[in-house]
Amino acid sequence: MTAADYRTAVARHPLGPPVRRITEAPWDGELAMAMAEHGAAVVEELVGDVLLEDLADSASGLG
Secondary structure, X not given: OOHHHHHHHHHHOOOOOEOOOOOOEXXXXXXXHHHHHHOXXXXXXXXXXXXXXXXXXXXXXXO
């Protein structure tokens, strides 16, 4: 998940559980800051449609 992905998910579901421990993500230097700013965790079940769409897009590029 990138900071952009996180912000999009939080916009769709702003009332997630509180973020507990935030650690730096080596793939995106802004992610930890975005999580600290919003303070809400993103529950995978609530963004499952986005995850499945991303997987489908990735799989379609394999063939």
